[in-house]
Amino acid sequence: MSWVKQARSLVAPALPQCLFCGRQARSSPDMPGICLSCYSRIPWIRRPRCQTCGRHVGCPDCSRSRGPVPIRCNRSAVAYTREMREILGQYKYRGNERLTPLLGQMLDKAYALLQKEQSDRQRTGGTLQTHFFCKPIMALKSNLSRSNLWQADLLVPVPVSTVRLLERGFNQAEQLAEVLCRRRDLLQLPLLVRTRHTAKQSFKSRSERLADMKHAFTGNMDAAVLHRLREQLDATAFRGQQRPLRIIIIDDIYTTGSTIRACADALHSLCESMGCTAEIYSLTWARS
Template sequence: MAVLEPFLKQLKQSGSIMFSLLRPAYSNCRLCGRSMKPIVRAETYADASYARYQLPIIPELCESCNRSIAWIKDVRCLICGRAVHCDDCIRRVDAGFIWNRSAVRYDSVMRSWLANYKYQGQEHLEPLLIDMLEPMFKQMTTELISRLNIKVKPRRYKYMPDILTGFDQMKHHAAACWDIVTYVPISEERASERGFNQAQRLAAGLARRYGLPIASLLLRTRHTTRQSFKTRLERLRDTRMLFTAEPAAAALLTSIYTDKYSHASTFFTLEKQPLRVLLVDDIYTTGSTANSCAITLHACSGITLELYVLTWARS
């Protein structure tokens, strides 16, 4: 038996090496850096107004970090996208946008993630925030197509029915739903201080993934202090006349609208619909910023617009 011990030891070491080679390699969590395994989870949304589907999972995050995401599961207010009863929208007057949808609740964890990205120079978190925004964008697109009965053009290659599924199918629907993507601008002082506009980055990342046109349509007229330090009344006052349209905004919107219906022939007429604009921002609090942006765009354009808002967090 003693003679076999070196052989058995060598065999055990060889087996361990082979097992380590065959074992799937797990990457590290993008947020906390810990090694992670594939996540399997079957939690669902309970809101009856939406189809039941699995709670979003960010593959680049570990189980612990995924569970810390405060996803908005139940949309209680169909105007502002809030997960609880909303009194603000009952008092809503002079509305410029149709509705807002947000991906997460702005709790302490989500606040720290966004602060690290915006103020602590952790720009590597940007793809993560876009990943978190994406599930609500897809849900919003599906909801809008269903509610407004938007006609989606037939797919180009009908003889390959299984090719455009999943992500490609959503790109197809997004192109039919959204005419242009834009974002809430920041002041020159804030851009100089931070080095980037987080709303622009989120909008650009989302538009790039789904092949949607994106443009800067708004300018900020003055610098203001952070909205997070203000009361609701102060926010409403502060956002009055806060934005103006880009000089080329009206011409661009008119051009998109004209191109949309330019293929109609004399033999048939397409039923013209408003131009659908998706406005992106990082946080929705009272909706005063989004509403001010929307009213400004309505005023600058000679065509009918429908503005929808997509934000990363709802406070």
């Protein structure tokens, strides 16, 4: 090493360590936690092919299921590729909570997409124009003023069972929702509880998951939580917007949608018992 280089390495600040690959490299300007190379490989879902579940590839599940769907739509930030699975594993199972702000920021891109779609929908009077929605997330430059932008009223994280919570020490959905709350000035409420501990879903077939998840969640009857929900309902009505409460269910991953659907069913029942109707959406970090 030349003395110039040596001197420079003493003066120049060390390059930050990438949270994804662990190398010391220049950070992405958009997401300072990760390096440019890792950033360029993120499989963003900028153009969901399925407007219902937000999947990036052809989706037989949504066309197969009949009957009313309890959610308006799902949007996910990234496709669940091998690399993304590795990242989620580091976060969820190896407890690398340093990833929370970064994954939350990634989830925020899915919120931006949903917000853009719903704002356009409001403006065009609810007619779905698929081609119109399919714009890159990065290029979301809305000409709507902030007050016209669609906003959620409430975020509800998918709860984990007590067993899982003890195992991991945190609920990843709650942590991701918290990042979104801070960025978007939103409120999250634990409106759901698990009625039972379900075995790991990853080893099950689609039909097994659906059967397993049915009635796995119920409304949280905690008085303080219901009080905050009541306050939020009053605030929504107070703004003169007599409309359903907009709830977004937050989770780390959407696989078959059975968890989200079960949560949405429980939320609809809870809202009904509070004398209001809900419009339910979901956002997940990844879509498999």
